[in-house]
Amino acid sequence: MLVLGLESSCDETGVALYDTEQGLLSHHIHTQMAMHAEYGGVVPELASRDHIRRVLPLTRACLQDAGKTLADLDAIAYTEGPGLAGALLTAAAVANGLGVALDKPVIGVHHLEGHLLSPLLAQPAPSFPFVALLVSGGHTQLMAVHGVGDYQLLGETLDDAAGEAFDKTAKLLGLGYPGGPALSRLADLGDASRFTLPRPMLHSGDLDFSFAGLKTAVLTLVKKQGELGDATRADICAAFQAAVVDLMTAKCWNALKQTGLKQLVVAGGVGANRQLRAGLDAMALKRRLKVFYPPLELCTDNGAMIAFAGAQRLQFARTAGPFAIRPRWDLASLPSTSQI
Structure with a gap:
């Protein structure tokens, strides 16, 4: 199963492709550090606008690197929360838009679960x-x-x-x-x-x-x-x-x-x-x-952890359509699954 992962919860735009058989195929991250440095911290409105500019070019780059097309996707995962509301909307809108256009399932991923599971992408990985x-x-x-x-x-x-x-x-x-x-x-x-x-x-x-x-x-x-x-x-x-x-x-x-x-x-x-x-x-x-x-490049917010976490939760995928983001979201509310 080939899963596209989209991350836009704060000040990094991350996109990745994860295959459940072949592993991580490609990932790209754009950081907004230079843009926010002038203000001494993250400006939510600027962060949201920059995600909009970056997410589609990064998606194209990931697909090209992996030699895949949108038609090859089996599911799309995105960061549903927690995070900055405006920033979250970017990945949510793109993921659900692709889900509708491609008739593919969409998985909303908890940002912290993505981080928790990211060391499983390392070699060797924990059990x-x-x-x-x-x-x-x-x-x-x-x-x-x-x-x-x-x-x-x-x-x-x-x-x-x-x-x-x-x-x-x-x-x-x-x-x-x-x-x-x-x-x-x-x-x-x-x-x-x-x-x-x-x-x-x-x-x-x-x-x-x-x-x-x-x-x-x-x-x-x-x-x-x-x-x-x-x-x-x-x-x-x-x-x-x-x-x-x-x-x-x-x-x-x-x-x-x-x-x-x-x-x-x-x-x-x-x-x-x-x-x-x-x-x-x-x-x-x-x-x-x-x-x-996790690998050093996957310590910060990234699409790889979202694609991987989404791949573990394919049974919770939903049909694309009306969607909501969760700027606040308790990790304890997530359903348990033994799939990994």
Whole structure:
């Protein structure tokens, strides 16, 4: 079965073709980072308009790369939610339009499920069950994943998501947009031991996260330092990143202990962070566990994860027609399926 996946939930336009027998055939992503940099964050109206400009050319490019045509499609999957309402409408409209024109089924995919399942596109890939760390600009959650749609929330952030904390801290330090990657690059040049920052909820006894206090500690440190030189700024970045990695690593290990599972899956944009991967790999090696990541190019929002998740949910496909988007959508409401 050949599935076209369309992603337009925020500031990346992603299109991909996934074949249930041959795997991922092609994928293209256009990021809007440069456009939003002038404003220091995502402008929803601009994001929506750019998705409209990009989605059809990217679809043509995917089909051409794979040597396929629209007539070869068996189904179309798209991000139904959650996300920015205007942005979501682009993929929803194109997917349902193609469904009507081609008389093909259409599958609305939960954005977070796409991220959760994206490491299954890696080689080697994990098998069910596993603990998943979903860590991005909008979400920081630990879940026990027993199958497609069978997700148990173990813990989540009580305030800022990890990616949001990276971006806000970068802004405090006068770094450019997007802040998270800029902070991580500068952290590689710094000395994490120069400053001591807190690890909020490290010993809380549960699997929840909190990053607001860490962000406040950075603000206090910046004010105390006065004018920041390049070396000081790099050292603060390194100390902040080390604190986040310590928190993530400890919580992941606790989640694995509590569930008795031996596999950890990491997904979402922050999952591309090199220091986080190094910390989790070291933990896994010490504890004789396995950790899996999606390919780096599939950590951010992308059409491949949507096509793949859609392929797992073909039995829930519907006839194209009137459609709705879900800017807010609880992952727990998804039906479970054993297909994978």
